[in-house]
């Protein structure tokens with residue numbers, strides 16, 4: 048069987064890391080696309096030259112021509128601009144919406160059967176726009192945010208509890224912004240829910256609250272340290288986890304920015320929810336029960352996402 052084809056639209060910090068990870072994990076042949084001439088070609092060659100030492104078999108191609116993504120099984124989109132210190136994700140809206148138009152049209156023409164993972168910010172609005180411009184089925188277009196936000200939450204918890212990150216599960220739902228909803232009740236260490244661990248004296252409520260807030264500010268913490276861009280190792284790893292779930296039909300239960308129509312009382316919009324990712328793309332949105340406080344936080348996050356989508360519609364009148 049031919050190797051799967053993975054198209055990476057955007058060959059910047061995340062795009063290059065995605066290409067390297069896809070090669071090391073032998074997920075398939077990789078096409079790196081960017082409008083910057085030389086960047087995707089240089090990164091593709093550099094990664095290909097790591098093949099003999101790492102021992103992977105994958106073809107790496109860099110290109111400025113959309114025709115080269117033809118027939119891709121997976122497209123991961125990072126094209127656009129990242130945040131600089133002092134900027135919110137929402138400040139990127141106008142520039143990145145125009146980028147989503149060209150990317151969506153490129154995917155529609157050359158890779159209409161792909162599973163598309165959007166990473167470009169502001170995430171929930173950009174994944175909506177990418178779906179609109181590409182015209183692909185909703186279950187084949189998804190945003191990466193919840194896996195990363197949950198990974199940050201899990202990492203901070205593992206440090207607090209001094210346990211392996213593998214034994215910490217965490218759930219962050221809602222929009223990928225200041226209103227994201229880390230769900231303490233559904234997060235566990237070895238299956239023990241966090242509220243029980245507070246009662247057992249493993250941590251205090253104050254410390255847990257601080258970890259929740261640090262998770263919400265996780266992206267800004269990295270932007271503040273790097274000063275020249277935003278996080279890229281963990282975002283790339285998170286998207287690769289989703290791509291692998293699709294390519295290997297793993298039926299992973301992952302929090303993703305998916306199209307929700309009916310579940311959570313929502314009426315057709317993209318937002319972070321628990322999903323099952325398998326060969327069908329987003330095969331299921333898992334409609335979990337929220338308590339009053341969680342519902343209030345989720346509602347606030349949903350309103351923030353709706354506001355961004357409305358702002359997009361104001362920028363480009365060709366959008367539905």
Ligand code: A3D
Pocket residue numbers: 056057058059060061062080081082083086125126127128129130139143146149150166167168170191192195223276277278279282
């Ligand atoms: P960066 O290193 O600047 O790479 C972006 C690349 O996109 C550059 O190489 C550009 O040349 C390229 N590009 C710009 N316009 C186009 C276009 N029209 N077509 C094709 N390529 C284009 O950024 P990055 O890789 O660090 O981040 C990429 C995006 O991901 C940004 O919008 C970030 O805000 C976002 N991001 C999202 C998360 C989430 O968790 C959702 C996390 C981190 C970053």
